[in-house]
Amino acid sequence: MLFVFVGAGTVVVTGGLLGDELTSARLVAIALAHGLAIMLLVSATANISGGHINPAVTLAAMITKRISIDAGILYILAQLIGAVAGAMLIAAVIPVLAQGNLGAHGLGLDVTVAGGLVTEIVLTFILVFTVFATAMDPKGLTWLAPLAIGVAVLVDHLVGVPITGASMNPARSFGPALVGGTWSFHWVYWVGPAIGAAAAAIVYERIFMHRDDPATDEDAPDYPA
Numbered sequence: 001m002l003f004v005f006v007g008a009g010t011v012v013v014t015g016g017l018l019g020d021e022l023t024s025a026r027l028v029a030i031a032l033a034h035g036l037a038i039m040l041l042v043s044a045t046a047n048i049s050g051g052h053i054n055p056a057v058t059l060a061a062m063i064t065k066r067i068s069i070d071a072g073i074l075y076i077l078a079q080l081i082g083a084v085a086g087a088m089l090i091a092a093v094i095p096v097l098a099q100g101n102l103g104a105h106g107l108g109l110d111v112t113v114a115g116g117l118v119t120e121i122v123l124t125f126i127l128v129f130t131v132f133a134t135a136m137d138p139k140g141l142t143w144l145a146p147l148a149i150g151v152a153v154l155v156d157h158l159v160g161v162p163i164t165g166a167s168m169n170p171a172r173s174f175g176p177a178l179v180g181g182t183w184s185f186h187w188v189y190w191v192g193p194a195i196g197a198a199a200a201a202i203v204y205e206r207i208f209m210h211r212d213d214p215a216t217d218e219d220a221p222d223y224p225a
Contacts, residue, residue, distance in 0.1 A: 003053055004086025004175045006037040008103025012090055016098030022162060031157035034166075039150025046135070046146065054169040055079050056193040060128045060201035066136060076171075083175025091179055102180035105165035105173045105189055113185060116164045120192025121199070123156040124168045128200035137209060168193055 010033035020026045042051035050067075052058045055076045062072040087102050107116045130152040134145035141148070153168065160166030167173045173189035176182065 001082040001086040001089065003034075003037050003041055003169075004083045004103075004172055005089050007034040007172060008087060008176050009090050009094075010034075011103035012094055012098065012100060016094065016100045027158065027161055030161055031154045031166075034157050035150045035152075035154025037150075038153045039146045042135075042149055043146040049075070051135075051146070053079065053171075054127075054193075055171050056124050056169060056197035057128060057131055059194060060132070060197040061136075063198055063201045064136075064205045079171040080174055083171040084178055085175075087175035087179035090176075099180070101182040102176040104176035104180050104182035105167045106182065106184050107164060107188070108162045111163050113188065116185065116188050117192045119160055119163045120167060120188060121196040123160045123164075123166055124193040124196030125200045126156055127152045127168050128197045129204055132201065132204040133208070137204070139211075164188065164192075168196075170194075 007030075010030055014020050014026045014029050038053065041053055045051040045053070050061075052061070052075055058067065058072050058075045058079070061067040062069060067075070090102055091099060107113070111119075127149070130148050131145070132140075134140045134148045135142060156168060157166040160168075165173075167189040170190045170193055173186065177186055
């Protein structure tokens with residue numbers, strides 16, 4: 001709920017209330033809002049639920065058996081309900097004439113469906129790979145995870161907003177779409193993140209998760225201090 005309220009809310013405020021087109025300044029504002037919101041909310045909820053917030057992250061955890069199927073389904077339902085509540089909160093506080101599509105995602109001008117789908121796959125791969133490398137890998141820099149995940153979301157938005165809106169998160173797309181009634185190519189925002197998340201989870205799990213640690217490997221060369 002809070003992520004949608006801050007993220008989609010920034011899209012609405014900078015567009016509807018301030019009347020801006022997608023200028024560079026507005027793009028940076030949207031990217032910062034989403035990135036900082038994720039950083040704060042992951043930090044706040046990591047010790048409660050693991051700080052998933054995103055069905056794509058939950059799917060990746062389910063694929064790698066870091067969460068059970070039953071718990072994963074409940075997580076995704078909670079994420080979708082929260083996203084709808086966040087979009088409804090935006091609709092409740094923003095004047096009707098400035099609401100637009102409540103920050104719903106859509107393909108950019110002249111962007112093909114294939115281009116949008118590939119963009120969502122790549123952006124989500126970056127995000128979920130970062131989640132695995134920092135938050136889920138026992139050898140990762142877990143203390144850095146919220147910041148790294150937030151930065152991943154931020155930089156993904158810088159490149160992805162003009163193309164697809166940079167979802168990476170089916171719940172973030174679903175809430176405003178349902179409340180605002182905007183469903184154009186909505187399936188892209190489920191299929192793309194699902195493929196990207198699954199690919200990142202499998203690649204990291206199979207190639208990097210069980211790698212040898214040079215610092216403890218007995219066969220590692222003995223370098224001088």
